[in-house]
Amino acid sequence: MNYRIACECGQLLSVGEGMAGVHVTCSCQRVVKVPSLLELRSGRFPPAPQPADPSGAAQQHVIVIGVLGAIGVMAAVLTVFWLGNLTGIGLLLFVAGRLWMLVIGFRANPNLGCLLLLFPEIMTFTFAAVNPKLALPPLLCAIGGIMLFIIGLAAHL
Numbered sequence: 001m002n003y004r005i006a007c008e009c010g011q012l013l014s015v016g017e018g019m020a021g022v023h024v025t026c027s028c029q030r031v032v033k034v035p036s037l038l039e040l041r042s043g044r045f046p047p048a049p050q051p052a053d054p055s056g057a058a059q060q061h062v063i064v065i066g067v068l069g070a071i072g073v074m075a076a077v078l079t080v081f082w083l084g085n086l087t088g089i090g091l092l093l094f095v096a097g098r099l100w101m102l103v104i105g106f107r108a109n110p111n112l113g114c115l116l117l118l119f120p121e122i123m124t125f126t127f128a129a130v131n132p133k134l135a136l137p138p139l140l141c142a143i144g145g146i147m148l149f150i151i152g153l154a155a156h157l
């Protein structure tokens with residue numbers, strides 16, 4: 001939630017709850033103290049419109065990720081029945097890593113999220129090469145999932 005606080009110059013500054021109590025510099029160079037969280041939430045400060053996040057697109061990607069997640073969980077449950085626990089857990093980890101990556105991608109940039117959705121293999125590794133800190137944990141999760149899946153499959157057969 002963002003709020004608008006007024007600077008002496010008349011400009012409204014948009015501040016998040018995480019900025020409560022700190023000082024921000026207005027574009028007029030005045031330093032403005034952000035009120036405490038309690039004051040921010042008191043209703044005296046008008047909520048600011050969310051920063052350029054097309055909420056329609058944001059909701060769409062939440063739905064897409066939710067549907068993919070549901071399909072992944074169902075596939076994993078079926079896999080447990082057909083191919084054993086380890087295989088199912090591997091598949092679940094793989095799906096989780098994939099969805100995790102998608103969430104990170106969409107948060108970083110909706111276009112990146114769409115690319116990750118359309119070209120998962122290529123984009124995942126490209127993303128990991130460009131931003132390893134962000135992309136490596138979900139990538140390792142997915143790779144670990146594949147390895148468990150293969151081990152589980154080998155053990156089952």
Ligand SMILES: [Zn+2]
Nearest residue numbers: 007009026028
């Ligand atoms: Zn100002």
